[in-house]
Amino acid sequence: MARKRLQADQRADLRGGKFIGLPTVVHKSEAYRSLPVFERAVLTEMLATFNGYNNGKLVVSHRQLAAALGNSNFGRISRAIAALIEHGLLDIATESLWKQRRAREYRLTFINTGSPPYVRPATNEYLSWRKNDADDVSAETPQSADDVSARSVSAADDVSATAGAEPQNCVGGPISSADDVSALISKPYLGPRKRDDQQPKQALPVAAAILGRSGPAPMKVMDWSGPPEEVLAARIAAGGEIAERLAAMPREQALARIAKEQARRNREQAARDRRRT
Missing domain, CATH: 1.10.10.10 (Winged helix-like DNA-binding domain superfamily/Winged helix DNA-binding domain)
Known part of the structure; x- marks a missing residue:
């Protein structure tokens, strides 16, 4: 006759779950x-x-x-x-x-x-x-902070000695020592220097040729309203990268670009007006 398996007097309420068994x-x-x-x-x-x-x-x-x-x-x-x-x-x-x-x-x-x-x-x-x-493994590979610091300092000294002995090549030319760099840094700062392309430019003569007169009527640089010919002349007179692109185009193509930009701005303005209402 098989022996009956003994059950403990106190049992966990598993609620349909299971044990997480750790022997x-x-x-x-x-x-x-x-x-x-x-x-x-x-x-x-x-x-x-x-x-x-x-x-x-x-x-x-x-x-x-x-x-x-x-x-x-x-x-x-x-x-x-x-x-x-x-x-x-x-x-x-x-x-x-x-x-x-x-x-x-x-x-x-x-x-x-x-x-x-x-x-x-x-x-x-x-x-x-x-x-x-585990202690033996750690003893075979010591990681002393003093040793690491000593190695870092010696490596930095070697790099500094190499930099002082051999000139370094850079974009501006060879620099032989740190004293040359210090001399450059010690110069007074005169502020940002304007490039040639940042200087104000004169109105291109193409505007007068397009309108057939001395120049366009006075108007704001960013004002895109009005006839395309006057807007084109104003944009060219304002100078800048956009003026150079427009001046390099044929007259009909430049006027078409101005008309296209005016139409786009009108659509955006109409959309803003609808959102306000």
Whole structure:
């Protein structure tokens, strides 16, 4: 006669859900106890995706972990996953394939994988992890702040010596030393110098040729109302890049451009009037 399985007197109210099972041997292990709180939380989220059949195919993205833990620092999440792998609690079963849109798949080392009859036992790498091993690795690669600062200072001195010994080529010509640059900087600032194209230009004689008289009637430079011939003459008389383009065009083409611009401005003004009403 088969023995009846004993049930505990106190049971959790699962409400149709399931347990997130962390074995006691894992909880008491040195690999787990040495983990910070954030790494333990990431391991709990990994366990939450295990349904009893999908170990080795656990898919948890950084965005899912960020939403579950309330921490959108993806770098911190990546370091937590790396720590779990280093401590032997987690392993990468299948690497991600970006071109095939395939996410990375994880495996919990303290749970077996596969399905009968091809069941692979748990590897339990966390049992062989020791804190002293991590200290030995850190001792082999010292990261002293004094050493880094000394290396940075010596490198800067070498660069300064090289710059003082060899002239540097630049756009304005070779500069032999920093004293030449200082001499240039010490000169008084005279303000921005106007370029030739920023100087006021005289009205082009084409305007008078178009109108058949000495010049156009007085009007505002930006005023586009009026006959196209007068607007064209005013634009050319105002000077600038637009005047040069209009003066280079044939007369009929320039007048057509002016008429087109007037029509566009009239449409915009009509639209503004409709919005006001």
